[in-house]
Amino acid sequence: MDELQPIPDGPLKTGFTTGACATACSKAALLALILQQKIELVTITLPIGSQHEFEIISCSFDHLTSECTTQKDAGDDPDVTHGAIIGATVKLNNSGDINFLQGKGVGKVTLPGLEIGVGEPAINPVPRQMITNACKKLLADHGLDSKGVDVTIFVQDGEIIAKRTLNARLGIMGGISILGTTGIVTPFSASSYIASIVQGINVAVANGATELVINSGARSEKYLTSLFPSLPAFAFIHYGNWIGETLEKIAKSDIKKVNMGIMLGKSVKLAEGILDTHSGKSTWNKAFVHQLAVNSGYKGDFLNQILSLNMAGRLTELFTFAQDEPFYMALIKACHENCSKLIPNVELVLFLINKDGTYIKYA
Incomplete structure (x- = not known):
């Protein structure tokens, strides 16, 4: 998909x-x-x-x-x-x-x-x-x-x-x-996509899976597949934009561990607590991201450039995409906290993925 x-x-x-x-x-x-x-x-x-x-x-x-x-x-x-x-x-x-x-x-x-x-x-x-x-x-x-x-x-x-x-x-x-x-x-129906998510999780559980890799789609999954060579194909689930529905289903299943890949554009919404990340449903909050950077210890007029960016993916122009970069660690931590609330009994590992396939890991 x-x-x-x-x-x-x-x-x-x-x-x-x-x-x-x-x-x-x-x-x-x-x-x-x-x-x-x-x-x-x-x-x-x-x-x-x-x-x-x-x-x-x-x-x-x-x-x-x-x-x-x-x-x-x-x-x-x-x-x-x-x-x-x-x-x-x-x-x-x-x-x-x-x-x-x-x-x-x-x-x-x-x-x-x-x-x-x-x-x-x-x-x-x-x-x-x-x-x-x-x-x-x-x-x-x-x-x-x-x-x-x-x-x-x-x-x-x-x-x-x-x-x-x-x-x-x-x-x-x-x-x-x-x-x-x-x-x-119904064109672009959420119900049909969510049904496919539920179906995928049901198949994974029925076949003994206790660990999943969930991603927004084929592109993000491609970047992470090599990290989980022992997991069968049915353990990989596409959540699309429906992060909340996917995690709620997982919370009711026998899954013990979730590895979640998320692209930068969706992560800025998830960090704020938005669980339906479709561009038609929500837009990224530049003021929230600006404040996140300030809270992470950044200073200077360059932060005002956040407010003029036309897409979240361009944040890499301001903050070096690296594991030890405070901005991204704050971003992925906020995502982790919002997701963990929905699956409190499931181990969650997050992978923030850049457009070139590099990633930042948080657990």
Whole structure:
């Protein structure tokens, strides 16, 4: 997962989850199989209660199976699955059950800790329920109550798309996950990112991890990976901007030690006690940083330059980025104190990271 993108100005268009798309395809494919006719549009009921019509871009069938696809529209969200072709192949069975099978481009769960069991296709509970409800209603409407359906969800190029996600470190191998709890993608949603944080911590704990490395994203993690060669991939968690939510989840887990990497720009906010560090939610307080420097023993007119800096990363122009520099030690100490309040029973080691990858450590 890359570093977070800035939120654009103005109203943003919502989109639809992979789970909603998979449901639309499953319903369309089953309807095509039952009616033996091509389906071009299908309406599904979303978990939030509203209905939406999906365009079916391909539909093929014979007397035994049917397959339909649609193209995902994530709206204005920078979702890696935006534009992906998602599809479903269905076949009637005599068990009366709705069975889920792994299609090409959909991942398989290989580690415990997720909501779906090991060996199952990575189709989350809400999409499974959506598909089950849609299929059972169609069967009932057409007098096929005793029948069940084998549903195979697939995603074109899903294996390639998955490389841009954190699926592999969660033990989801071979493709993307079919996700969604509302059916709607809200652009730049905090809830979806926080859900991925919780999921990552759950997997780490379920697989015996007691030590984590948490970072804002791929860039900061890259700088610290070499310091923890013995830790498995699932022990590395991206907190994005949601430091508070990440630490609160850790506090309720069996994690004993946290190594936290933070870039300079976020650290000046965290030092002041701001736990949501997104630029759209908060800006760095130059007066606070100025006072921090004064309290650290610095004197002189050069301190007034802090008030004219356009970004916190330029503090390195005023204070040499080094382990023994009092300003940075005061900064990282304040960050440590604010984080420790949320995880009082967890050992915390902080790494303040410069843009060139050098770091200052505090424990």
